Amino acid sequence: MTAVHARTLVELAASLRAKELSSVELTRLLLARIEAAQPTLNAFISVTAERALAQAAEADRALGSGRAGPLTGLPIIHKDIFCTDGVRTSCGSRMLDNFVAPYSATVVAKLEAAGMVMLGKANMDEFAMGSSNETSWYGPVRNPWDTRLVPGGSSGGSAAAVAARLGPVATATDTGGSIRQPAALCGVTGIKPTYGRVSRYGMIAFASSLDQGGVIAVSAADAALVLRAMAGFDPRDSTSVDRPVPDYVAALEHPQVAGLTIGLLEEFFDKGLDPENAQRVQEALAIYERLGAKIRKVSLPNIRLSVPAYYVVAPAECSSNLARYDGVRFGYRCEKPRDLSDLYCRSRGEGFGAEVKRRIMTGTYVLSAGYYDAYYLKAQKVRQLIAGDFERAFKEVDVIMGPTTPTPAFELGAKTADPVTMYLNDIYTIGANLAGLPALSIPCGFAGGLPVGLQIIGPHFAEERLLAAAHAYQRETDWHRRIPQGYE
Amino acid sequence: MEREQIAAIAHLARLGLGESELSAYQESLTRILAFVGELDRADTTGVTPMAHPLAGLSQPLRADEVTERDERDRYQANAPCVEAGLYLVPKVIE
Numbered sequence: 161m162t163a164v165h166a167r168t169l170v171e172l173a174a175s176l177r178a179k180e181l182s183s184v185e186l187t188r189l190l191l192a193r194i195e196a197a198q199p200t201l202n203a204f205i206s207v208t209a210e211r212a213l214a215q216a217a218e219a220d221r222a223l224g225s226g227r228a229g230p231l232t233g234l235p236i237i238h239k240d241i242f243c244t245d246g247v248r249t250s251c252g253s254r255m256l257d258n259f260v261a262p263y264s265a266t267v268v269a270k271l272e273a274a275g276m277v278m279l280g281k282a283n284m285d286e287f288a289m290g291s292s293n294e295t296s297w298y299g300p301v302r303n304p305w306d307t308r309l310v311p312g313g314s315s316g317g318s319a320a321a322v323a324a325r326l327g328p329v330a331t332a333t334d335t336g337g338s339i340r341q342p343a344a345l346c347g348v349t350g351i352k353p354t355y356g357r358v359s360r361y362g363m364i365a366f367a368s369s370l371d372q373g374g375v376i377a378v379s380a381a382d383a384a385l386v387l388r389a390m391a392g393f394d395p396r397d398s399t400s401v402d403r404p405v406p407d408y409v410a411a412l413e414h415p416q417v418a419g420l421t422i423g424l425l426e427e428f429f430d431k432g433l434d435p436e437n438a439q440r441v442q443e444a445l446a447i448y449e450r451l452g453a454k455i456r457k458v459s460l461p462n463i464r465l466s467v468p469a470y471y472v473v474a475p476a477e478c479s480s481n482l483a484r485y486d487g488v489r490f491g492y493r494c495e496k497p498r499d500l501s502d503l504y505c506r507s508r509g510e511g512f513g514a515e516v517k518r519r520i521m522t523g524t525y526v527l528s529a530g531y532y533d534a535y536y537l538k539a540q541k542v543r544q545l546i547a548g549d550f551e552r553a554f555k556e557v558d559v560i561m562g563p564t565t566p567t568p569a570f571e572l573g574a575k576t577a578d579p580v581t582m583y584l585n586d587i588y589t590i591g592a593n594l595a596g597l598p599a600l601s602i603p604c605g606f607a608g609g610l611p612v613g614l615q616i617i618g619p620h621f622a623e624e625r626l627l628a629a630a631h632a633y634q635r636e637t638d639w640h641r642r643i644p645q646g647y648e
Numbered sequence: 649m650e651r652e653q654i655a656a657i658a659h660l661a662r663l664g665l666g667e668s669e670l671s672a673y674q675e676s677l678t679r680i681l682a683f684v685g686e687l688d689r690a691d692t693t694g695v696t697p698m699a700h701p702l703a704g705l706s707q708p709l710r711a712d713e714v715t716e717r718d719e720r721d722r723y724q725a726n727a728p729c730v731e732a733g734l735y736l737v738p739k740v741i742e
Binding site (some may be wrong): 183258356399465488491492499500502508520526531541543550567578620 | 679680692695
């Protein structure tokens, strides 16, 4: 029998219903694993043990009296970007180190109402700006497959925690790849839904036209279970889409791969792609072919401009969003300000870390008088071209597949010297954000002992199709069930 | 990027930066702007800039009703400095 911590969310749900295990027992077991792993992985910013045990006890009462829903009593970790009522919500920043959220994000509230147990808040790159989890004020997260390596970012804590089985599932957010890239580097499953599918209310803003909440889990079936409860229209988020949420779990019952047309994205198999990563992705495609899918080459001629377009749009929106941190109403305030200007400048200068300041500076520049047309407007036009490329491709294929990242996980410090080198890590993921498309990453093998991710991108609102395709693959393979040494 | 430009941007962004930070950002912003300069190679004649990732969606408006409760005390518990329900900042007018 599979050890409790190694079970998927779907299996844990069955264990709870069969009364083979109580939610309190499960919660205690995971809290002990978190405590043991924290000095090595640093995957958490806060552990909410007391609250978790209280929620678990309540869940056990519900399970005992037949009032339980499909998620009742199942543990979850929230990325520290989601506001949690009464719990410190730091966003990985010194700026919010003392911020106790006075309300919960819609995502958190929905999952709490569904009976899920919050284990704690996951570490992350500061304000979700980073691809290695090295920009966190709370120190880097380490990759459980090899602790000399980064877990990816910005949702590095969420991915590392699920990979090390410190919790079965975690919330995460993706602005340029922050769910898919760490999921790939840590060997777990991560889905970024369509822009507007999940409410952004109470999710601390980075780049509002790109930010989207999602899930990191062990399997696509687990992700479907949680996404079904998270997604949906929220009157408190004017960008959330008023459209019914399909039953993502039901969509997995008979996943149809036969007849699926898969677009193989030529531009992603470029010179920057590690040959072993390329090989694993080709092997995954061969499995899809065996299951009856048709593979066709597709080309997105403007996709190579996605990283430059992103590094105009995202910093521009970040510089506006982060203007709210002024040391007046909440957050960090410098010591003994001389005057109001000194209060603003020093609170922001001391409260933000190096990468966040770099992006605020870039964003302020591209939006400043005389430069707006050359940078921001130009980037939004290029963004339209990229979205058009995808739209044309999806007239010919049902999904697009390719690698999630150019290489497996890299060493801490390897890419911190040059920001552009770090930015290029998201070269395969950013396109989906610019076009608002849903995309997921699933483990598809190993390169030099490190996990490799297969990325699947779909048209707007095709989450069911993506999850079903991922689930079909996971029924044929067991890469997603592999656990790093020391955490088995 | 010139040093004075970097200092001017830092001022616009209200970021207090030290000398070494100004030098570091001078270098990295120059690098980033050269990188995003690649966008110039795209022919965008007649292309409408993207306004929303989901074309054709309008932003819904909610009814103009009071929906929030007064939770000033809770919110002010996060403030660095308050007195008598007011947020305190250094003197602005002499």
